[in-house]
Amino acid sequence: MTDSPTQILDPTVGDAEQPSVPRPPRLEAMAGARMGLVANGKTHSEVILSRIAANLDARHGLGKTTTLTKPSPGRPVAGAELDMLAEHAMAIVAAIGD
Secondary structure, three states: OOOOOOOOOOOOOOOOOOOOOOOOOOOOOOOOOOOOEEEOOOOOOOHHHHHHHHHHHHHHHHOOOEEEEOOOOOOOOOHHHHHHHHHHHOEEEEEEEO
């Protein structure tokens, strides 16, 4: 055992305070909805999302699907990518992997 101090790592990215944003209203129906899919970059996250999308499409008849894959699980989605999802998707599903 050593007497060296414990190093504490802060995993947060950017400011700890985030502005409060109201949730959008729920979709009344999924039929024809444009879906945004966000894979977090872990192994199998894209596979999980594709299965979720296929299941939702089979059950509800989705419209166009837009998929985004983050470069790594520890990084947030970039602002331009968030803007693109906001413009093209009516609902968004995020998936983890492993």
